[in-house]
Amino acid sequence: MLQRLVFNRLLQQCLWGNPEPTRGLLCRFPTGLGAGHGSAWHRSKSTAVPDARERTLVAVKPDGVQRRLVGQIIQRFERRGFKLVGLKMLQVSEDLLSQHYCELKTKPFYPSLLRYMTSGPVVVMVWEGHNVVQTSRTMVGHTNPAEAQAGTVRGDFSVHVSRNVVHASDSLEGAQREIQLWFQGKDLLNWECCDQSSTSEA
Ligand code: UDP
Ligand code: MG
Helix, strand or coil, rough: HHHHHHHHHHHHHHHHCCCCHHHHHCCCCCHHHHHHHHHHHHHHCCCCCCCCCCCCCCEEHHHHHCCHHHHHHHHHHHHHEEEEEEEEEEECHHHHHHHCCCCHHHCCCCHHHHHHHHCCCEEEEEEEEECCHHHHHHHHHCHHHHHHCCCCCHHHHHHCCCCCCCCCCCCHHHHHHHHHCCCHHCCCCCCCCCCCCHHHCC
């Protein structure tokens, strides 16, 4: 109970206050707390924040940037009907990555994942739209490209799990956490897309 209270306070601070000191701390709480909070937050806000405002984080990883796939990946999300609300290219620090992949720290592939992800620039984006978290995961495809369907980004552009071109948040609460980790609130734009009523009901 106390743990959930502290978690909620930290998440609120991260969402609406100064996110810097709280980002790393959120990761140390059990996933269940985050999941519970995330869906409750989403439900409780669902009247104020229409579903069409759902957001997710997508990143073109260093192999995707090196292979000049950025344009094709952006095109897929635009073509599907999602709205780009944030975009930047950066050389990622180990510190940021260790927070981003905090759930994978004990995995045997973690050290090589960190080396790969810091080997060159990444292009990180926030996409908005109806059911964008789940749809993006479907568009990106299975983690292991050998199992990814043709037509997905990984299924079309990659062959090995260690070089799978793209990242997409895997849940609503994961998306919220990752967006706050990679972007300042001021760097995300609320803008009206002229075809909004043609791509979604909200
Ligand atoms: N990864 C890897 N080897 C593995 C599993 C994962 O190198 O056996 C890398 C891969 O780049 C993957 C990332 O670790 O995209 C994060 O793993 P996760 O299980 O979160 O997959 P994702 O959410 O990216 O599909
Ligand atoms: Mg993942």
